[in-house]
Amino acid sequence: MHSPVLVLKDSLKRESGTKVHHANIQASKAVADIIRTTLGPRSMLKMLLDASGGIVVTNDGNAILRELDVAHPAAKSMIELSRTQDEEVGDGTTSVIVLAGEMLHVAEEFINKNYHPTVICRAYNKALEDAVAVLDTIAMPIDANDRATVLGLVKSCIGTKFTSQFGDLLADLAIDATTTVGVDLGQGLREVDIKKYIKVEKVPGGQLEDSRVLKGVMFNKDVVAPGKMRRKIVNPRIILLDSPLEYKKGENQTNAELVKEEDWGVMLKIEEDYIENLCMQIVKFKPDLVITEKGLSDLACHYLSKAGVSAIRRLRKTDNNRIAKACGAVIVNRPDELQESDVGTGAGLFEVKKIGDEFFAFIVDCKDPKACTVLLRGASKDLLNEVERNLQDAMSVARNIIKNPKLVPGGGATELTVSATLKQKSSSIEGIEKWPYEAAAIAFEAIPRTLAQNCGVNVIRTMTALQGKV
Numbered sequence: 001m002h003s004p005v006l007v008l009k010d011s012l013k014r015e016s017g018t019k020v021h022h023a024n025i026q027a028s029k030a031v032a033d034i035i036r037t038t039l040g041p042r043s044m045l046k047m048l049l050d051a052s053g054g055i056v057v058t059n060d061g062n063a064i065l066r067e068l069d070v071a072h073p074a075a076k077s078m079i080e081l082s083r084t085q086d087e088e089v090g091d092g093t094t095s096v097i098v099l100a101g102e103m104l105h106v107a108e109e110f111i112n113k114n115y116h117p118t119v120i121c122r123a124y125n126k127a128l129e130d131a132v133a134v135l136d137t138i139a140m141p142i143d144a145n146d147r148a149t150v151l152g153l154v155k156s157c158i159g160t161k162f163t164s165q166f167g168d169l170l171a172d173l174a175i176d177a178t179t180t181v182g183v184d185l186g187q188g189l190r191e192v193d194i195k196k197y198i199k200v201e202k203v204p205g206g207q208l209e210d211s212r213v214l215k216g217v218m219f220n221k222d223v224v225a226p227g228k229m230r231r232k233i234v235n236p237r238i239i240l241l242d243s244p245l246e247y248k249k250g251e252n253q254t255n256a257e258l259v260k261e262e263d264w265g266v267m268l269k270i271e272e273d274y275i276e277n278l279c280m281q282i283v284k285f286k287p288d289l290v291i292t293e294k295g296l297s298d299l300a301c302h303y304l305s306k307a308g309v310s311a312i313r314r315l316r317k318t319d320n321n322r323i324a325k326a327c328g329a330v331i332v333n334r335p336d337e338l339q340e341s342d343v344g345t346g347a348g349l350f351e352v353k354k355i356g357d358e359f360f361a362f363i364v365d366c367k368d369p370k371a372c373t374v375l376l377r378g379a380s381k382d383l384l385n386e387v388e389r390n391l392q393d394a395m396s397v398a399r400n401i402i403k404n405p406k407l408v409p410g411g412g413a414t415e416l417t418v419s420a421t422l423k424q425k426s427s428s429i430e431g432i433e434k435w436p437y438e439a440a441a442i443a444f445e446a447i448p449r450t451l452a453q454n455c456g457v458n459v460i461r462t463m464t465a466l467q468g469k470v
Contacts, residue, residue: 032101090396
């Protein structure tokens with residue numbers, strides 16, 4: 001007989017069957033229980049220590065779960081679920097975890113009764129299809145162009161957040177930012193890329209009421225030579241580069257053999273001529289401001305300042321893309337490929353201002369900006385971080401309204417409607433899938449129940465009283 005072939009390590013432990021199902025459900029319920037108290041307008045904030053030792057104070061489900069260090073695969077899947085919700089929808093990260101935890105909790109009873117997991121999943125998929133159909137029937141169409149309506153919707157989203165105490169401020173910022181970067185694709189479709197084209201710049205100090213949406217962009221940079229270059233330019237002509245304005249350094253093991261003493265001077269002259277040639281190619285387009293993502297040598301700085309051109313170097317790629325969208329410029333890879341159409345003329349003002357201890361460059365008053373910066377002011381970094389998280393949720397909701405202008409009731413009303421409708425439909429389902437389907441309907445009650453508990457209401461007593469009246 002052949003000796004057995006070892007595929008896995010001897011020390012490896014493999015589990016299977018019902019025991020693993022229960023372990024996965026318990027792990028998922030543990031994750032849901034962590035953030036259960038952060039749901040709704042009466043929710044509590046959680047105070048966490050992040051990996052770098054900083055403090056995070058938030059009731060945003062995704063922000064809390066992001067800081068958790070979990071080893072269990074099912075718990076990790078729950079955290080990924082929250083992250084996906086945050087990426088795709090922007091809000092409802094806590095609700096989705098509470099609902100998922102409850103769905104698994106009600107499934108545990110069927111695992112104990114030896115139901116096969118595929119049967120439970122099939123019933124859940126049926127319930128999902130029916131739930132989406134119910135949502136379509138109760139959804140109300142809204143006018144995305146009516147600012148008052150959209151403002152009310154965005155306010156309802158941040159009403160459960162820490163920043164609800166600041167009233168309309170954050171909702172106004174979110175709507176202004178999303179309408180600025182919205183692009184018409186034709187056929188009634190609009191694209192709103194809040195991740196690429198809206199930058200939130202947090203500057204500690206000042207009042208939160210000083211926050212505003214800039215009609216353009218700002219970034220944490222100063223001109224290369226503050227004494228020689230202009231810090232304020234009205235209607236600037238802007239050139240954006242993705243190439244260095246400095247002499248190329250030799251690659252590894254580059255050798256240069258100098259025979260005569262004059263050869264050294266010739267080498268330096270070649271370098272200077274190369275830089276001068278680059279600068280002259282730029283200067284002939286009469287720009288007021290040159291921004292490059294790469295380096296800019298002292299010699300290039302000299303030639304540009306001599307021509308009256310302000311320059312900024314080592315800018316982030318993302319910031320450069322936003323400037324291009326705001327002022328209508330095209331990012332060029334080589335100065336010799338520059339054309340007049342690449343020069344950005346859409347900006348009304350370039351200005352460098354000092355806020356606190358740092359210099360910030362503003363390119364504002366743009367004619368038709370398709371990118372913007374939200375400037376947030378506040379007392380402390382922790383406050384600003386939480387305001388930013390709430391603002392991201394508000395902007396995501398504003399984007400969703402623009403993309404799909406429909407509204408369903410909140411406060412657990414929608415979940416109760418779905419639950420009641422699914423319970424009615426469960427009587428018409430035949431076979432073994434009837435019971436998991438009904439359990440899925442009951443699981444939807446988790447959201448209103450959690451909301452009531454977080455308000456300090458005794459759920460059982462209230463439901464008993466309501467049933468007595470009925």
